[in-house]
Amino acid sequence: MENQEAQETDSVDATVDSTDDSTLTILFFADCVGQPGRQALSQLVREMREKHRADMVIANVENAAGGFGVTPEMSRKIFKYGVDVQTSGNHIWDRMDIQDYIRKERRLLRPANYPSSAPGNGSYVFQLPDCKVAVLNLMGRTFMNMALDCPFRTADGELSMLNSETDIIIVDFHAEATSEKQAIAHYLDGRVTAVLGTHTHVQTADEKVSEAGTAYIGDAGMTGPHDSALGMRFEAAVGRFMTGLPKKFTCASEDIKACGVILKINRHDGRARSIERFRVDFDPSNSNSTV
Numbered sequence: 001m002e003n004q005e006a007q008e009t010d011s012v013d014a015t016v017d018s019t020d021d022s023t024l025t026i027l028f029f030a031d032c033v034g035q036p037g038r039q040a041l042s043q044l045v046r047e048m049r050e051k052h053r054a055d056m057v058i059a060n061v062e063n064a065a066g067g068f069g070v071t072p073e074m075s076r077k078i079f080k081y082g083v084d085v086q087t088s089g090n091h092i093w094d095r096m097d098i099q100d101y102i103r104k105e106r107r108l109l110r111p112a113n114y115p116s117s118a119p120g121n122g123s124y125v126f127q128l129p130d131c132k133v134a135v136l137n138l139m140g141r142t143f144m145n146m147a148l149d150c151p152f153r154t155a156d157g158e159l160s161m162l163n164s165e166t167d168i169i170i171v172d173f174h175a176e177a178t179s180e181k182q183a184i185a186h187y188l189d190g191r192v193t194a195v196l197g198t199h200t201h202v203q204t205a206d207e208k209v210s211e212a213g214t215a216y217i218g219d220a221g222m223t224g225p226h227d228s229a230l231g232m233r234f235e236a237a238v239g240r241f242m243t244g245l246p247k248k249f250t251c252a253s254e255d256i257k258a259c260g261v262i263l264k265i266n267r268h269d270g271r272a273r274s275i276e277r278f279r280v281d282f283d284p285s286n287s288n289s290t291v
């Protein structure tokens with residue numbers, strides 16, 4: 001784990017670290033891509049949970065199945081690795097069998113602003129021994145080319161329900177446009193604990209905690225093979241850009257990293273105290289995981 005130490009030293013703590021009994025620690029793992037991403041989760045969730053004494057782990061799993069969706073079996077395994085709530089995005093429907101599963105498994109979320117006829121839910125309230133944490137999944141509309149309801153108004157509706165349960169609300173905002181991510185973070189400022197961007201797979205260096213106690217990062221990054229085009233082998237990506245023809249994307253395998261953020265939160269009022277990026281190397285040859 002020497003690499004992990006080195007990587008974490010490079011990360012930035014946006015505010016003063018203050019860990020005491022009132023501090024709740026949540027780990028968020030960004031988009032898990034393919035077998036390499038799942039293998040990284042199978043080992044690093046447990047290790048980082050212990051190292052950071054995390055109370056809860058959230059992971060975005062929309063690309064866990066070879067880059068395209070997540071299967072029920074994979075989702076079940078990811079819960080066993082120590083992930084408490086799974087979020088997703090535009091790839092959630094790529095595997096047909098996820099529809100039945102997501103109807104029953106409330107801890108796997110799809111964006112809340114899909115039409116109400118879509119199976120599953122966009123939020124979940126996770127019960128910890130002495131507090132509750134709500135996770136809300138929303139998707140942006142700019143450059144996403146999807147028939148989605150307004151994420152801003154959907155957030156209003158969801159918060160009116162979630163606020164009766166808890167002040168600790170973590171939002172995974174799955175979106176392409178940084179401007180839309182910044183806009184919704186402003187719209188929700190002081191109303192939620194964190195707005196964490198996902199979908200672009202490239203971690204941004206813009207993490208902060210607002211005066212009102214809302215943590216933000218434009219994109220938390222990717223858990224998967226980083227020697228790639230967003231987790232996919234370069235050949236198909238280059239070919240598609242050069243010819244405009246469809247190409248079969250396959251998952252890359254080199255330079256595996258887990259990316260995400262560590263949130264420290266005042267468990268009594270739901271205000272974020274700090275947000276810290278992580279970008280941890282994972283060496284599958286040193287792993288006894290058989291994912």
Ligand SMILES: [Fe+2]
Nearest residue numbers: 031062063199
């Ligand atoms: Fe993704």
Ligand SMILES: [Fe+2]
Nearest residue numbers: 089090091199
């Ligand atoms: Fe996505």
